[in-house]
Amino acid sequence: MSTASVLIAGSGFGGIALAIELKRAGLHEFTVLERADEIGGVWRENTYPGAACDIPSPLYSFSFAPNPDWPRRYSGQAEIHAYLKRVAAEYGVDRHIRFGTEVTSASFDNGRWTVETSTGETFEATVFVPATGQLSEPALPNIRGLGSFDGPAFHSARWNHDVDLSGKRVAVIGTGASAIQFVPEIRRDARQVTVFQRTPPYIMAKNDTVYRRWHRFLFRHLPFTQLLGRLRIWLLAEYATFAMTGHGLLTKPFELRTEQLRRRHIKDPGLRARITPSYPMGCKRILFTNDYLPALASPNVDVETGTIAEITPRGVRTEDGVEHEADVLIYGTGFAALDFLGPLKIRGLGGRDLAEVWAKGARAHLGMTVPGFPNLFWMYGPNTNLGAGSIIYMLERQARYIRQAVEHLSRPSVSYLDVRPEVEQEYDEEIQSRLAGSVWTGCSSWYRQADGRVSTNWPGLVSEYHLRTRRLRLSEFRTVGD
């Protein structure tokens, strides 16, 4: 039987999860288009010093490919990238990847997607799956004078490893998950690090463990031991999500822990006050680290909380008029997460432009399908990000759902599946009304648009997402050709 063909844009954890799901189901008609020359998504791009995952590896891995060889509970970027490459090779999906091929546009016509790429090649398929991630486009801040700095300046996700920081004065803008990982590393070599903090993050301790030989022996020969660890972290993440989605009192014990940590590591009451958050815990991502607070307390690190007025050729000027001179400027300013499309142009039925449909914010049924854009399935799409837990779990659920759609579309009589507008509308209203009661409306963050809409995060437990995506419900779709 011939099967529906699939084009996947992106070979990060999402694209690879789907490729493996299709392969395991015997659906071999797929191609992954990858702009870079290697797989890996964010785990290829983010090579800054100290880059690691703050979700423990037993959970931050594919359920079908546990890895007994993780070096530690919180593995680093290189190990995670190597894991993804190894699993892709083991399942034979690396052979389906076209590297150096960025998808620039996709349009649906006559029951097929035509995808144009940066190489000038055009591909056609029944199904198109953007798996380009929410955190793939680095965001530079909108600050006057950006670009006027005389020395080296780069974003954390485009780390310039040619710049030697030894003995240099380094200005870091941002205090998110990336900055709190690289600041402790760079301060070892740098003469001086000035961290420009706009909003302090909540910091929790990382309960890290180096896995010894006996751990690895147990994980390999008694896999349930690793599975139990996975289950424990999964349950903790579900608890945290439950707290963030309308049960804020449950975060109180953790708030006390963060206060204790600050007291333990930061003896200067002035500094402690400056790094104490004043918004509800969980509203911005909670950060796990054991070395960021000690780094802030070290003599060669300053925390500057004055508002940045401009970047100058010599450094950063704050609104009080002080120019903070620096030799190197590093932007730890995050990603354009709300811009799901990025440079990609997508046209659906009747030439409808997805950018116009999403002008007020990205939205999709179960984060995957959009009315008028048949056979288009997003991975890590709108409202599928997590405030706690492993995104790989969500990606596996999406892969399974999309695989079912591909199976259905492989019937000779079916040409396309188009989610019903009323289904998507009702879903979006439900998601947004639930999000209104979540912690994420209590501050500004990359989860939230300027008008307040939260268009990145899933408002429930991951177990709920699992249940809701377990079966593709054909009644939710207009099926053409059936």
Ligand code: N01
């Ligand atoms: O980026 P961020 P990130 N002037 O957006 C500040 C994932 N991740 O790269 O909070 C001054 O969190 C901004 O300030 P504020 C993870 O999902 C995962 O660190 O907006 N400051 C903030 O401090 C994470 O959430 C891992 O007030 C400005 C910082 O820049 C996501 O990636 C590791 C500014 C941006 O923080 C993004 O993390 C690393 C301005 N104009 C990343 N503009 C894991 O371990 C922005 N800022 C899994």
